[in-house]
Amino acid sequence: MTQPSACAFVPERAESSVYTRGEAIVKRPEEPKPRSDEWTLCLLRVRDTQDQAAFVQLFNHFAPRIKSYLMKGGGSDTLAEEATQEALATVWQKASLFSPVQASASTWIFTIARNKNIDAIRKQKRPEPEELDWIGDKEDDASVALETSQEESGLRLAVSKLPQAQRTLIERAFYGEMSHSEIAAETQIPLGTIKSRIRLALERIRHDLAREK
Amino acid sequence: MTPSNINHHLTDAVLLAYSAGTLPEAFSLVVACHVSLCPQCRSALDGLEAMGGAVLEQTETTALSGGALAATLAKIAKDPTGSPAKSYRKSSFPSPLQDYVGGGPQSVKWRKVGGGVKQAILATDKTASARLLFIPAGTAVPDHSHNGMEMTLVLEGAFSDEVDRFARGDVEFGDEDLTHTPIAEVGTDCICLAATDAPLKFKGIIPRLLQPIIGI
Ligand SMILES: [Zn+2]
Numbered sequence: 001m002t003q004p005s006a007c008a009f010v011p012e013r014a015e016s017s018v019y020t021r022g023e024a025i026v027k028r029p030e031e032p033k034p035r036s037d038e039w040t041l042c043l044l045r046v047r048d049t050q051d052q053a054a055f056v057q058l059f060n061h062f063a064p065r066i067k068s069y070l071m072k073g074g075g076s077d078t079l080a081e082e083a084t085q086e087a088l089a090t091v092w093q094k095a096s097l098f099s100p101v102q103a104s105a106s107t108w109i110f111t112i113a114r115n116k117n118i119d120a121i122r123k124q125k126r127p128e129p130e131e132l133d134w135i136g137d138k139e140d141d142a143s144v145a146l147e148t149s150q151e152e153s154g155l156r157l158a159v160s161k162l163p164q165a166q167r168t169l170i171e172r173a174f175y176g177e178m179s180h181s182e183i184a185a186e187t188q189i190p191l192g193t194i195k196s197r198i199r200l201a202l203e204r205i206r207h208d209l210a211r212e213k
Numbered sequence: 214m215t216p217s218n219i220n221h222h223l224t225d226a227v228l229l230a231y232s233a234g235t236l237p238e239a240f241s242l243v244v245a246c247h248v249s250l251c252p253q254c255r256s257a258l259d260g261l262e263a264m265g266g267a268v269l270e271q272t273e274t275t276a277l278s279g280g281a282l283a284a285t286l287a288k289i290a291k292d293p294t295g296s297p298a299k300s301y302r303k304s305s306f307p308s309p310l311q312d313y314v315g316g317g318p319q320s321v322k323w324r325k326v327g328g329g330v331k332q333a334i335l336a337t338d339k340t341a342s343a344r345l346l347f348i349p350a351g352t353a354v355p356d357h358s359h360n361g362m363e364m365t366l367v368l369e370g371a372f373s374d375e376v377d378r379f380a381r382g383d384v385e386f387g388d389e390d391l392t393h394t395p396i397a398e399v400g401t402d403c404i405c406l407a408a409t410d411a412p413l414k415f416k417g418i419i420p421r422l423l424q425p426i427i428g429i
Contacts (some may be wrong), residue, residue, distance in 0.1 A: 052286075062273030071275060085281055089288040093295030102259060107266030114234040114265065124338055126234060127242040127309035129258075130249035131298070154265045155260070169374055174233045174268040180240070181362075184226035191225035191261075 037153075040145045047095040058105070059088050067111045072175040073120040083120040087113050097131075100145035104152045117176070119150035166190055219251050219382035220378060227364075228254065232261035239343035239408035242309060242335070243364045243384065246406055249307035250382040305369050305381075310406060313337075314345070318369070321345055328352060341410040348372065348397040348405070355394070358413030363387035365395075370403030372396060 042058050045051035063084050070080035090112050098108055112129050118126045161168065169189045183189065223244060230236040231244045248255045259287075296393075301308040313335045314320050323331035323345075331347040348354055350370065355414030364384055371380035374393040379385050387393070387409075397403035 034424045063277055065272045067275040068272045085285045086232055088285045104269050107263045110266040110269040111320055118234045125238050125246040128310040152263045155263055159267055171268055173229055174265050176235050180230035180236055183229050202294045
């Protein structure tokens with residue numbers, strides 16, 4: 001997405017800091033400050049104001065990716081096309097259930113695409129865990145979204161720094177190319193690191209927000 | 214979220230397969246039930262799904278047909294809210310299990326297996342099988358080993374075997390290497406949800422004869 005979008009959070013420009021060490025002037029590479037990802041903000045608009053323009057942006061970004069994902073999952077072009085449309089319709093229909101405490105938009109939309117892959121392409125069922133009731137205040141969602149996005153972008157950065165072989169394994173697992181026993185036999189997937197990295201962060205965010213059930 | 218007393222959790226490989234959507238239905242049911250009871254595994258699952266989100270973001274794009282957006286908007290116009298979320302009664306059975314049983318423990322259609330042990334096979338696809346086990350307090354399930362993978366989740370009561378003690382929320386994994394004799398604790402009857410991708414092998418002669426009849 002190169003064009004400014006309606007949902008784009010106005011990012012604070014990070015300033016390159018200049019400092020001296022001895023004689024040398026070291027210019028540090030510009031690091032963008034963390035920001036909520038624009039897709040999560042789009043999804044919040046769909047959820048809160050049924051914003052069609054925001055939905056179209058989500059569609060344009062995610063539908064072509066979901067279609068590829070579903071074709072990797074074994075769907076023909078026709079089947080994947082239909083299932084992609086259904087997945088995006090589900091994004092609209094279920095938007096009221098989206099909580100940025102739990103996930104960013106891309107994570108939440110991934111789970112919808114995955115479930116579509118199971119029921120429409122593979123014709124199977126996937127029991128879902130009990131829903132948690134987040135009694136969190138919707139007013140807080142923008143700041144919570146920022147926190148979740150930061151954690152997730154940290155996770156993505158960690159993943160992007162993994163050796164290529166490990167990244168490939170993660171992709172193969174998510175594209176459905178590895179069975180459980182293949183995953184279990186594979187010692188190269190750095191699951192522990194990845195899991196604990198986001199787990200602690202999410203537990204902290206939730207601890208602040210969730211009330212005793 | 215109340216802190217849990219769960220000591221035996223899902224493995225990373227099972228959680229990853231579940232988050233990727235590749236676990237057979239029967240095992241997915243056990244995972245969904247454990248995650249419903251276990252904040253720790255729920256957070257781990259969220260982390261893995263975030264990875265799935267990252268993978269989706271990096272996936273190359275495939276063009277949709279020209280009318281795809283219009284067709285999607287038409288689907289939405291036809292059904293703006295989708296099917297309503299189901300509601301569940303509070304029970305010792307997490308909601309994913311209630312979907313299979315049609316309610317809580319009182320809705321289970323038990324069949325006697327022998328020695329007071331009862332079971333109910335749940336309707337899942339054939340890639341693996343899931344069943345509920347009722348073990349009266351103080352009773353032992355016959356010695357058995359496993360062909361493939363078995364996952365057993367305790368829902369009520371507790372049992373102990375050669376490995377450890379397992380109480381509500383705990384999951385025991387069994388494979389070729391595990392031969393065990395689970396004994397339900399005195400005091401409370403034990404209800405477990407078990408999934409397996411192969412028939413159980415009982416060591417005792419009578420359970421072996423029973424095996425074809427009870428279909429496990
Ligand atoms: Zn757990």
